Amino acid sequence: MAMPVLRRIIAVSVTAVVVASLAWAAPAMAGPSVTAAPSAPAAPAVSTVTTGSSILTAPTDCANLPARAATLARTSGPGTATCVRENGRAAPTRSTSERAGVMSTPCGSNSWIATRTTICGEESFQLVVFTVPQGVIVGTIDYGVRVEVMLSGRSDRWDTYVRFTGYRGAGAIAGTTLNAVPLCGQMCSYLSSPGITTLFGPGSVVPGAASFSSQYGGPYVSWQSSASWQFTFSNPAWTPPISNSLSITPPAHRCDDALPGRPVGCTVAFVEPTHTISSLAHPTYARHIGLALNFGLPSRLTRTTDGTRNESNRRIACTDPQGRPRPAGFSCDEYPFASTYEGAASHAYGRTFFILGGINGGGQGFSCQVPWLQPRRQGDSGGYSACMIPDWENTDAGSLLGLFYYDNRVIDRDMFRIRLV
Incomplete structure (x- = not known):
């Protein structure tokens, strides 16, 4: 430009x-x-x-x-x-x-x-x-x-x-x-x-x-x-x-x-904005995104405003082929976001997270409660990620992402970055 x-x-x-x-x-x-x-x-x-x-x-x-x-x-x-x-x-x-x-x-x-x-x-x-x-x-x-x-x-x-x-x-x-x-x-x-x-x-x-x-x-x-x-x-x-x-x-x-x-x-379109996610405000949501990033999923994403593509991303990431009931009070979160071109529809497969505690039960375990996807293993940095997180976190985090898009005018094909704090 x-x-x-x-x-x-x-x-x-x-x-x-x-x-x-x-x-x-x-x-x-x-x-x-x-x-x-x-x-x-x-x-x-x-x-x-x-x-x-x-x-x-x-x-x-x-x-x-x-x-x-x-x-x-x-x-x-x-x-x-x-x-x-x-x-x-x-x-x-x-x-x-x-x-x-x-x-x-x-x-x-x-x-x-x-x-x-x-x-x-x-x-x-x-x-x-x-x-x-x-x-x-x-x-x-x-x-x-x-x-x-x-x-x-x-x-x-x-x-x-x-x-x-x-x-x-x-x-x-x-x-x-x-x-x-x-x-x-x-x-x-x-x-x-x-x-x-x-x-x-x-x-x-x-x-x-x-x-x-x-x-x-x-x-x-x-x-x-x-x-x-x-x-x-x-x-x-x-x-x-x-x-x-x-x-x-x-x-x-x-x-x-x-x-x-x-x-x-x-x-200012030539400055890429950064969406900051707080681990204090949304601990489970941030944990999911943090694990995805640590395993190599991209932190730089591309916005899409195509409603059909957004819905396809959500459906692919969060549909259980066997139709099993969801955990009470939880909803499905996907990364990369459904509102990006890097969402689930652009990948051949997806993964989830199931992490046991450390030796003798110590450490911090984490389960995404997504039985239709295989847990991600060390070295696997491809595909998308899905995880069940508390409803309120999912709703709140989604609203904040929408406000970020609005305040920063992140329009179709604009690049932006994700940062955890």
């Missing part, structure tokens, strides 16, 4: 007036028989989208300013001009403060970092003011830009947040103003989109926010949506009084109307 990144569009022009160096004087701005041991709770799956040395696609250096200034002088005469370059240091990756008006998310420096429902990128840059035709630097502002996108699997609305932080500055920068506006990109409609116009310099922390919705792409399909922030710096002492335009465009996310019985929602 093509993923757009931060882009810079350079368009500098100048008119006559030479600006002398000014000091910054303005105030600061504001084993197989046992399950795996429990581990720490899972953090959200994170994917890094590397975009090279800068999260901006266009070159950002201000090299050979005399030559650039001389060229500008021939077309526009003397004055001042601006350019942007990388700051030479990574932007701070501290948690976003309430003052900035945005949420704390995993955020990358020189790259985008994404979870299933967030995208975040941050980097430091320097705005350079230089004279034309001399090419002498007369002012600089070191600043950072952080952009976040917040999505919901239950809604086609998404929110974007931006934060501009002024770190240092000197020279001809007094009276500099930051101007920023949110822009719709692919399959996008505005909900709220206030722009930013404010004085900016060392010590400034300027937040911005905008809300969008995805234009509807149709039933049972998915589509890409995106939005961006475009900004400039301006100063009446510069000629021209406005800098080049910068455009920040996070990677596009996916919206869909592809979950039967659910409304439209949006997620």
Whole structure:
């Protein structure tokens, strides 16, 4: 999937007036028989989208300013001009403060970092003011830009947040103003989109926010949506009084109307979500899944929303050819899940678990009470698994799996992972 990144569009022009160096004087701005041991709770799956040395696609250096200034002088005469370059240091990756008006998310420096429902990128840059035709630097502002996108699997609305932080500055920068506006990109409609116009310099922390919705792409399909922030710096002492335009465009996310019985929602499709199963909340269910995984059944599965295939998976895994009665209070659980392409219908055989206690009766035995399938033996990592587990566990675990699919927009043929804790 093509993923757009931060882009810079350079368009500098100048008119006559030479600006002398000014000091910054303005105030600061504001084993197989046992399950795996429990581990720490899972953090959200994170994917890094590397975009090279800068999260901006266009070159950002201000090299050979005399030559650039001389060229500008021939077309526009003397004055001042601006350019942007990388700051030479990574932007701070501290948690976003309430003052900035945005949420704390995993955020990358020189790259985008994404979870299933967030995208975040941050980097430091320097705005350079230089004279034309001399090419002498007369002012600089070191600043950072952080952009976040917040999505919901239950809604086609998404929110974007931006934060501009002024770190240092000197020279001809007094009276500099930051101007920023949110822009719709692919399959996008505005909900709220206030722009930013404010004085900016060392010590400034300027937040911005905008809300969008995805234009509807149709039933049972998915589509890409995106939005961006475009900004400039301006100063009446510069000629021209406005800098080049910068455009920040996070990677596009996916919206869909592809979950039967659910409304439209949006997620980051290139991040595989992880479904966490708790051995404390659902001990028998987790024991079955843990044994299946320990014997080599896959922990990475593929969702299917085909109701006919789901029913076939359940029927094959949980039908006793002899029709024997089920244990009271128990129901049949299958792994891989019936809602996956790896379910029972894709296998030639199935197995169950019957584990005796250890030597002299010690250890923890386990019986799945599935007499129509052979117990799985060491080295057998094929087929599917079936096990009787308490009704309440089966019902509860199934509901949680359904909510996981919903919140993470796990649609047909999406991959996801299983983790036990």
